[in-house]
Amino acid sequence: MAIRVTCLIKRRADMTQEQFSEHWGKNHARIFTSLKAVKENLVRYNQFHVLESPSSQLAAIGLPIAPYDGAAEFWVDRIEDLLALFGDEEYQQTAIPDEANFLDRSVVQVLVGEDQLKYEKM
Template identity: 35%
Template sequence: MIKLIMCLTRRADLSREQFLDYWQNSHGPFFMENASAMRAKRYLQDQTLNSPLNDAFRQSRNMMAEFDGVAEVWFESEEDMMEAMGTAEGQELAAALLKDESNFVDHEKSCAFLVREQAF
């Protein structure tokens, strides 16, 4: 299994609460309605808490500000993901997801990458 990780920063015109509301109640259901077409096995939203501990972590380690959330999408393999997204349906869906993300995500301040979990 692999995971697509997306570290998300909200659009500047949205509060974190507005961002989380849209992500959870609009984008999440839209994604799940189409997950099988992408061959996504699992989808999680890691929603950043408004907590003074986040400031403490950042300051104690001289880190950049936290993301507003992290999306995790599991796939069987890179090949399976690429095959699904290479279909006409997959390409249409990718365009629709990107368009919907623009309603709440600042893509220039966000990032995405593939990972493989390594348990210890």
């Protein structure tokens, strides 16, 4: 079973949600997924983009909404694979500098675990 690493992220303070999603979903995704180390080390990469309107609707009925704009999800066979990706020179010279264009790296929070599916509608 793959290990999932979820990074909770926030957009730069000077960006709208739309600008953040546009850059992360198109520009950064293209840069990131083109990297050799991504292809060699990741099983799966997913971007989770927060939807403002549904979040506001749930907040209106009293549900606490996490203060993040999205989550980057990485699936790896071993945590060493993710460490290899993050330590890769091309990743550090290409992907990390682009992050400054859309996210606040200082507030990223990370969860590491495995999925335990309990229900799925077929």
